[in-house]
Amino acid sequence: MYKSIQDILPNQVVEAIRSVAGDEVAALHEPSFDGNEWLYLKQCLDSTFVSSVGKFVDRFEKDLSKFTGAKHVVAVVNGTSALHIALKLAGVKAGDEVLIPALTFIATANAVTYCNAIPHFVDSEIGTLGVDAIKLRNYLIDYTDQRSGLCINRYTGRVIRALVPMHTFGHPVDIDGLLRVASDFNIAMIEDAAESLGSYYHGKHTGTFGILGTLSFNGNKTITTGGGGAILTNDADLACRAKHLTTTAKLAHLWEFSHDEVGYNYRMPNLNAALGCAQLERLPFKLAAKRALYERYQNAFAKVAGIKLMAEPSKCHSNYWLQTLLLDSENSNMRDSILKATNDAGFMTRPAWTLMHELAPYKECPRMDLSMAQTLAKCLINIPSSAGLVVDQL
Known part of the structure; x- marks a missing residue:
């Protein structure tokens, strides 16, 4: 038949x-664990430094910096928290709109809402599965105005503050096209590179093109720290502020607990970083x-x-x-x-x-x-x- x-x-x-x-x-x-995972985890346990202070956190950040080419890396508890802080550092405020792909994992949208901002969904292209730069440009021409150096949604009156392209399933998006859109419309670009550790656009690692980029090391990612993420940036001031905000905004002091603003308990634990160091070697x-x-x-x-x-x-x-x-x-x-x-x-x-x-x-x-x-x-x-x-x- x-x-x-x-x-x-x-x-x-x-x-x-x-x-x-x-x-x-x-x-x-x-995940696969075929390197020094057990050795580094034992060293971490033997040191008794298992939380957010320890040599493996510092080492993991340095190793990631070397691998990705980002000048500064701040390790955090997961990719969503990395994106949350990156959005805040990019100036996203309550009531702003943030352009993100409709085709993405919900964490991208959730991180926007953590800032009390509004996700604004944009289309993708078939070649990369990421944001369509040409279609986005035409859309912004038709639906936004420029006022005092800000991109304003003509129909809601809200500021469109940022654009967050995501490298879908590890495939680099049209970064050059999107950088031009961001520049022409006065929008900050933050890369959601949660899925693209080890991916390169024209020879440069993803997550290093926008003012900030973010990574994820969830259990299903290319390498894992169990749960974990990282903020990438070439701006020393942004990196310093990222570390401050993710460490409960605590001011350095031998014994006093002084915090100068609302911060977040987002720093990666040393145990997770020990796993990450071994994974990154492989x-x-x-x-x-x-x-x-x-x-x-x-x-x-x-x-x-x-x-x-x-x-x-x-x-x-x-x-x-x-x-x-x-x-x-x-x-x-x-x-x-x-x-x-x-x-x-x-x-x-x-x-x-x-x-x-x-x-x-x-x-x-x-x-x-x-x-x-x-x-x-x-x-x-x-x-x-x-x-x-x-x-x-x-």
């Missing part, structure tokens, strides 16, 4: 994944493994019609954090059947996030036309992406 693509494609995707990942159950992205190997995994998936899916594997943008070097399938638009109605078939086969897959403007807390937020983000949300599938899937074959 003739079988349609609706019958064939889910099975083809399962077999393509199996040809790369093998027959065992495969998680979407799990990062080049993990990145090589993830690139090898991409190449094997690319070969496997080259034979599957109606679907393609996302590749790094031109002149960029992606960390390939999550390997991502993009269904042809005419096959978007098959997304859920593919998700079911793969998960039933023991291969953890997932769709992209629910678009931000569709979530209950953010339904009333301002937004531009989001047609591409809406298309992408129906067509994207993340597949097993752990570096460990190929580590034994390298």
Whole structure:
């Protein structure tokens, strides 16, 4: 009996994944601990410095600075807190609007609301899965005015203070285009590089282009500190202020507890940093493994019609954090059947996030036309992406 693509494609995707990942159950992205993790954790415990003061916190910040090229790094408890503080340092105030992609993880929007500001959702492009700089420029021309060096939303009267592009699944966004938009419209740019440690745009590490950038080291990221994040900046004053705000705004003194403003208990504990130092030592190997995994998936899916594997943008070097399938638009109605078939086969897959403007807390937020983000949300599938899937074959 003739079988349609609706019958064939889910099975083809399962077999393509199996040809790369093998027959065992495969998680979407799990951490690997194959370096000095146990050694450094024991050293940390033996020192008794397990909270936010200790040599591993300082070392982790220095090692991250060296790896990313950012002049200053401040380690914090997670990527959301990093973005919260970065927004405050960029001058975001209560009642401001902040441009963020509708296609992102909810932490991007939540960090904006922590500042009592309003997320303003913008569209993405298919080549990078990140903010569409050309479409954004045209939108701002039509919907904003410049007054006293500020970008004003013509319809709400609010200041659009910042733009937060996110490097989706590790693929660098069109940074040059977005920097030009930010400059031309007097908007601060902060990079949400939570997913892109080890990704480069035209030879420079992501998170180092805007006035500030942020990273995440959650358990599912390329390297993990359990929970953790970091603020990146080339501005010494901003770095100093970031460290002050994330250490409860406590003034240095041998015994007095004096705080000069509302601060946040956001500093990364030494235990987490010890894990991070060991993970960072193995990062080049993990990145090589993830690139090898991409190449094997690319070969496997080259034979599957109606679907393609996302590749790094031109002149960029992606960390390939999550390997991502993009269904042809005419096959978007098959997304859920593919998700079911793969998960039933023991291969953890997932769709992209629910678009931000569709979530209950953010339904009333301002937004531009989001047609591409809406298309992408129906067509994207993340597949097993752990570096460990190929580590034994390298």
